[in-house]
Amino acid sequence: MAAEASETVCTKVTGHSVLVSWVSSVCQTARGYGVDPVPLLIASGLDARLLHIPDARYPVAGVRRLWDGLIQATGDPLFGLTVGKEIQAPALQGLGLAMISCGSLSDLMMIMVRYCKIISTTMNISFDHPPDLKGTKLVLRSDGGAEPMNSARLAVLAFIYRQACSLSQHLVRPLSVTLSLGVNSDAARLDDYFRVPVNLGCEKDSISFAYEDTIEPYAGANRQLMDINAAVVGRYLNRLNNMDIADRVDMLIREELQTGEPRLCTVADLLHLSPRTLQRRLREEGHSFNGLLDKARYEMAHDLLMHSDLSITEIGFRLGFSDLSNFIRACHRWFGCSPVKHRENSLLISV
CATH class of the missing domain: 3.90.1520.10 (H-NOX domain)
Known part of the structure; x- marks a missing residue:
């Protein structure tokens, strides 16, 4: 090496x-x-x-x-x-x-x-x-x-x-x-x-x-x-070992999203840190757990809406939203429109 x-x-x-x-x-x-x-x-x-x-x-x-x-x-x-x-x-x-x-x-x-x-x-x-x-x-x-x-x-x-x-x-x-x-x-x-x-x-x-x-x-x-x-x-x-803590949290959030909504305490435990210490270290790098979670969901939502034929309900579930209405509200915040409309717009752009 x-x-x-x-x-x-x-x-x-x-x-x-x-x-x-x-x-x-x-x-x-x-x-x-x-x-x-x-x-x-x-x-x-x-x-x-x-x-x-x-x-x-x-x-x-x-x-x-x-x-x-x-x-x-x-x-x-x-x-x-x-x-x-x-x-x-x-x-x-x-x-x-x-x-x-x-x-x-x-x-x-x-x-x-x-x-x-x-x-x-x-x-x-x-x-x-x-x-x-x-x-x-x-x-x-x-x-x-x-x-x-x-x-x-x-x-x-x-x-x-x-x-x-x-x-x-x-x-x-x-x-x-x-x-x-x-x-x-x-x-x-x-x-x-x-x-x-x-x-x-x-x-x-x-x-x-x-x-x-x-x-x-x-x-x-x-x-x-x-x-x-x-x-x-x-x-x-x-x-x-000296990777930014935000990068490590981002990766774990994306892994945890495969089974449900990521929790601060769960990610902290995976990193062998207390939740308070994890929050402090993220603040030192200019990040927050909720901000990283929202960013990961935003990027994954765009990718799944644009590149998959999964239903809107299943995409919302994959992103850890237990309530479809919460996913729809998040899409309005991210994309300025509903998930269905964003998918349609993405398809038009790709054509």
Whole structure:
């Protein structure tokens, strides 16, 4: 991951996002199923041209739609497992290079804990040291929902396990693997890959390794190379974390609109802030939560009225209006006319 290229792209990132090179690897896996991912990218609202810009980023909402489309197209509910088995570490740019040059499984896990948000800003990986476990547990979770079948988390767990075996140059057997997938999932396939009985229907997605496996030194370790790449990745992550709060709130509002009217307390919770702190930080940037919500609704209303054949009632519902009359009043404020008239005017302009 070149620092200069990363900086150029990061200035354009808004809201929660996913590294394009990760998505590119997901798409490459789909091709192995005989599925062309490009139409699914487009249908998910993602620009396929960005696949050639590894350090670029896609919005999380679009990537989650892509996962859904790929699972349906491949017919494989455990498509995420295959992604984790096949993705190559160098595809993750500096993050992958830091991983393959690390000195032990302990280093590998620490890199994933510190820098997992390079892959997705909604991803969280943390250590857990339960008293009854003679080893180390990694726990994965996602902010603001998850992909169908928790595909991204499953892919990351499978990827971490594969790197653990590859870098140690011998089979490493986990102490345990827990997944929040339903108990009707293909347990035998999961057991076969992780080489232990996988516990399904659990509260957390996790993988645990024995202490002796975590401290075993890797023959291919290169501390200098690991530190150089980790520094580059760290600078990239700092730029992601320093996004304007208004941009992050705007993205979350648009995601929340898919299920109902966004609430200040909900968005604040997703950002790990109190509602009062969120309001203060927005004021410091010259914004308000209600103003960002109104702006998002305005832009989405115009887009849906102009580019879709959805009914006025359904568009109002998609924008979080429980009462159609409130949507109509908002359209008069935004466009100076009713939603029906704005659609007619937009069609005349397009002709």
